[in-house]
Amino acid sequence: MKTNKKLFAGGLGQLTIPVIAIVLLVIFNLIRDPGFFGIAVMHNNDGNIVLTGNLISIINGASELAVLAMGMTLVTAACGGQDISVGAAAAIAGSVLVKVLKSASAINGGTVILAFCSACIVAMIFGAFNGVLVAVFKIQPMIATLILYTCGRSIAYWINGGATPTVSSPIINAIGSFIPGIPIPTPVLIVALMAILFKLLFHFTSLELFTQSVGVNGSAARLNGINSTFIKLLSFIILGVCVSVAGTIGVSRLGLINHETLLLDVEMDTILAVAIGGNNLGGGKFKISGSIIGAYVIQMLTITLYAMKVSSTDVKAYKAIVIILLVVIGSPVVKQRFGKLVEKLMSNKKTVSVKGAE
Amino acid sequence: MKKLRALVIAGVLALSCVVTACGAAGGGGSKTIKVGVVNNPPSESGYREANVKDMESVFSAENGYDLKTSYSLKNDEQLQAAQGFITEGVDYLLISAAETTGWDEVLKKAKEAGIKVYLFDRMIDVDESLYEAAVVSDMAKEGETAVNWLLDQKLDVYNVIHIQGAMGSDAQIGRTGALDAQFAAGTMNKVVQQTATWDEAEAKKIVESVINSGEDFNVIYAENDGMAKGAVAALDEAGITHGVDGKVIVMGFDCNKWALRELLAGNWNYDGQCSPFQAKIISDLIKGNTTSSTKKIINEEKGFDAKTLTQSDIDTYGLGE
Numbered sequence: 001m002k003t004n005k006k007l008f009a010g011g012l013g014q015l016t017i018p019v020i021a022i023v024l025l026v027i028f029n030l031i032r033d034p035g036f037f038g039i040a041v042m043h044n045n046d047g048n049i050v051l052t053g054n055l056i057s058i059i060n061g062a063s064e065l066a067v068l069a070m071g072m073t074l075v076t077a078a079c080g081g082q083d084i085s086v087g088a089a090a091a092i093a094g095s096v097l098v099k100v101l102k103s104a105s106a107i108n109g110g111t112v113i114l115a116f117c118s119a120c121i122v123a124m125i126f127g128a129f130n131g132v133l134v135a136v137f138k139i140q141p142m143i144a145t146l147i148l149y150t151c152g153r154s155i156a157y158w159i160n161g162g163a164t165p166t167v168s169s170p171i172i173n174a175i176g177s178f179i180p181g182i183p184i185p186t187p188v189l190i191v192a193l194m195a196i197l198f199k200l201l202f203h204f205t206s207l208e209l210f211t212q213s214v215g216v217n218g219s220a221a222r223l224n225g226i227n228s229t230f231i232k233l234l235s236f237i238i239l240g241v242c243v244s245v246a247g248t249i250g251v252s253r254l255g256l257i258n259h260e261t262l263l264l265d266v267e268m269d270t271i272l273a274v275a276i277g278g279n280n281l282g283g284g285k286f287k288i289s290g291s292i293i294g295a296y297v298i299q300m301l302t303i304t305l306y307a308m309k310v311s312s313t314d315v316k317a318y319k320a321i322v323i324i325l326l327v328v329i330g331s332p333v334v335k336q337r338f339g340k341l342v343e344k345l346m347s348n349k350k351t352v353s354v355k356g357a358e
Numbered sequence: 359m360k361k362l363r364a365l366v367i368a369g370v371l372a373l374s375c376v377v378t379a380c381g382a383a384g385g386g387g388s389k390t391i392k393v394g395v396v397n398n399p400p401s402e403s404g405y406r407e408a409n410v411k412d413m414e415s416v417f418s419a420e421n422g423y424d425l426k427t428s429y430s431l432k433n434d435e436q437l438q439a440a441q442g443f444i445t446e447g448v449d450y451l452l453i454s455a456a457e458t459t460g461w462d463e464v465l466k467k468a469k470e471a472g473i474k475v476y477l478f479d480r481m482i483d484v485d486e487s488l489y490e491a492a493v494v495s496d497m498a499k500e501g502e503t504a505v506n507w508l509l510d511q512k513l514d515v516y517n518v519i520h521i522q523g524a525m526g527s528d529a530q531i532g533r534t535g536a537l538d539a540q541f542a543a544g545t546m547n548k549v550v551q552q553t554a555t556w557d558e559a560e561a562k563k564i565v566e567s568v569i570n571s572g573e574d575f576n577v578i579y580a581e582n583d584g585m586a587k588g589a590v591a592a593l594d595e596a597g598i599t600h601g602v603d604g605k606v607i608v609m610g611f612d613c614n615k616w617a618l619r620e621l622l623a624g625n626w627n628y629d630g631q632c633s634p635f636q637a638k639i640i641s642d643l644i645k646g647n648t649t650s651s652t653k654k655i656i657n658e659e660k661g662f663d664a665k666t667l668t669q670s671d672i673d674t675y676g677l678g679e
Contacts, residue, residue, distance in 0.1 A: 042596070042597050043597045044594055044595050044596065044597045045593070045594040045595075045597055045598075045599065046594070050595060050597075052569070052570070052595065052596050053570055054567075054570045057563070057566045057567070057570060061563055061566075154401075157401050161407065161678075163404040163407060163614060163677060163678025163679060164404065164583070164584055164614060164616075164678065165616075165678070165679065166587075166616040177591070177594070177595060178595070185595075250559065253558075253559060253562065253591060254558050254559070254562070254584075254587050254588055254591050255587075256558060256584060256587055256616075258556075258557075258558060258584050260556070261555070261556055261557040261558060261559075261560075261584070262559075263559075264555075264557055302563070303563070303567060306552075306563065306564060306567035307567050307570070307571060309550060311552065311553075312552040312553050312554065312555075312560070312564065313525055313553055
């Protein structure tokens with residue numbers, strides 16, 4: 001409710017656009033089908049009591065995107081550019097996860113943790129690779145990450161070979177679907193955990209402030225004693241952690257890795273989530289919560305279109321239209337114009353008590 | 359000097375093969391038959407991986423073959439490789455071309471050199487006289503086999519969720535055609551027809567949205583195994599039974615080993631396959647074990663029913679591990 005207070009108390013925050021987008025989508029769906037957001041409690045085929053419904057599908061389905069968007073926000077803020085290799089890197093992380101699981105004699109809690117740690121380390125190394133190119137060699141982030149974007153899925157292929165290896169284990173199933181006894185999908189819980197971890201990280205360190213200052217003006221930050229190279233590198237390594245988490249969720253959902261399709265095209269959705277979240281794509285001020293809401297907006301849009309039986313080949317086109325609108329409305333130019341317009345209206349009415357949008 | 363010697367040896371070998379060809383037939387042969395295979399790389403797909411493995415196991419030294427292979431996705435590299443095999447003096451040239459055009463010159467040269475050409479998996483746009491035979495798949499047949507199986511189930515009503523592969527790909531067109539004909543004829547109802555572009559997660563979302571809408575369905579026709587798995591994951595989460603004795607019939611394609619194991623466990627009902635196994639047919643033709651009246655040989659497509667599938671089928675026909 002904090003965002004709402006901000007919304008009405010003037011000084012429309014960064015979250016205005018994503019929140020308005022979500023509200024509009026909810027209203028649209030409720031008009032279209034009043035039962036759209038109905039949640040049902042039922043038994044799944046494993047005999048667990050679980051929640052199902054469109055709302056659960058949306059929140060659950062957006063999990064990978066939300067996790068990636070958190071890391072992407074940090075990279076965007078620090079470097080003023082985006083990592084377009086997250087999908088390919090997630091395929092690598094997922095492949096490593098499956099490779100380790102398959103080489104273990106039996107899959108138990110320990111091997112799953114080991115596999116995840118291996119995937120995490122590999123993803124962090126690839127993140128560091130991107131980070132070095134960007135931070136040390138000062139290559140444009142999109143160009144630097146283009147390398148991994150191009151070769152990432154080939155690397156993933158080398159790890160496991162051409163077929164689609166599967167892993168079946170109750171633990172993997174619990175990560176990707178439901179933990180027995182908990183009716184909420186596990187990926188949703190993982191997103192919540194990641195969000196809390198980020199909150200704690202920002203609370204106990206000055207990373208948020210440092211990232212922001214590096215993003216706003218790297219040289220000025222350096223003159224103030226902030227190692228901007230390190231901050232940029234760190235943002236990519238943190239994104240690497242997010243990538244491995246997203247890859248793990250993706251693999252666990254089905255207990256299968258298809259290096260060609262795992263989180264395919266997710267990089268574009270991730271960048272969009274960051275943009276819809278009202279973050280400046282040129283670096284500087286950022287809000288991770290905005291990106292998370294952005295991820296849910298994208299997923300809600302997809303599920304809405306599916307529910308309307310729009311052909312999935314057309315979904316991308318419809319999505320593009322909505323997103324163009326959102327991004328244009330959220331652009332500084334429109335915001336400024338809108339702000340001026342509101343100011344004008346205000347001064348005409350001579351009301352000071354209610355400050356409008358800016 | 360080395361090259362020259364190799365050439366001479368190859369020439370002698372080729373000659374001796376021709377001389378002993380009749381005698382070698384049937385018995386496995388005492389002389390090695392030199393076979394050059396120009397193929398796409400195994401990394402292309404699970405299909406190709408199985409295809410390459412099949413070639414390697416059939417054209418092995420034990421079976422009296424000397425196998426040389428070249429893998430590329432690029433037509434010009436493939437052409438060069440074929441050229442190389444001709445210069446080397448192989449007896450047989452087996453080709454799965456990256457593109458259908460540009461092969462005239464090379465095949466003519468092969469003919470002049472007395473090298474017999476077999477095409478497999480894919481046709482090439484050349485005159486029939488330039489090759490011995492082409493062992494290819496009939497994609498449309500694969501869909502028909504599957505849909506005929508479905509019709510044989512004699513369900514009272516067919517409410518089908520159809521999850522398509524990447525639109526426009528050969529496999530998608532072949533697997534969609536037969537089902538579309540049923541939709542058009544009204545024998546089956548289309549609950550939803552969506553492409554998931556081979557993406558498992560997307561398939562799951564599509565099925566989820568149908569479940570959430572509350573619409574009734576009793577068949578899932580997914581155009582590959584991965585998407586079928588995605589669809590089944592959605593069913594599992596919603597507590598809908600599937601497979602043999604289940605509410606929903608699950609159909610997949612490709613026959614990965616893991617998918618066939620799902621069939622064996624009764625979780626799925628049907629798995630169709632575009633057979634990657636052409637090596638045996640070609641080997642039989644080379645050794646004269648079989649003859650064909652037509653140049654174009656349609657490779658038999660398989661379809662497995664969960665009720666009749668056996669472990670040995672999985673070992674023989676399953677792809678991957």
